[in-house]
Amino acid sequence: MLDQEVDDKGTDQEEAKNILITLRDQGFDADNEKLAVALGRTIQQVEAMISGAETIDDDVVMKARGIALHRGIEVD
Numbered sequence: 001m002l003d004q005e006v007d008d009k010g011t012d013q014e015e016a017k018n019i020l021i022t023l024r025d026q027g028f029d030a031d032n033e034k035l036a037v038a039l040g041r042t043i044q045q046v047e048a049m050i051s052g053a054e055t056i057d058d059d060v061v062m063k064a065r066g067i068a069l070h071r072g073i074e075v076d
Helices: 013-027 032-039 043-051 058-071
Strands: none
Touching: 013 032, 013 043, 013 058, 032 043, 032 058
16 A cells, blocks of 8 residues: 555555645644645544555645645755
8 A cells, every 4th residue: 555656646555644744744743634624624534544554645645735835845
């Protein structure tokens, strides 16, 4: 699962998880709930994606990159 590509940029699950963690920590005061609201997901989904229990899809990565860009946070 960790080597599964998420998007056309070749992002794998580990890289996607790192994007979420960086965005959460730098853009949302390290708060999973705030990140969940911004991504339009439940806190349970965000926690599961960050823990590796749930697969991160291209929609989440695309939204996370867009939010990071808007907030001036480097995630790649």
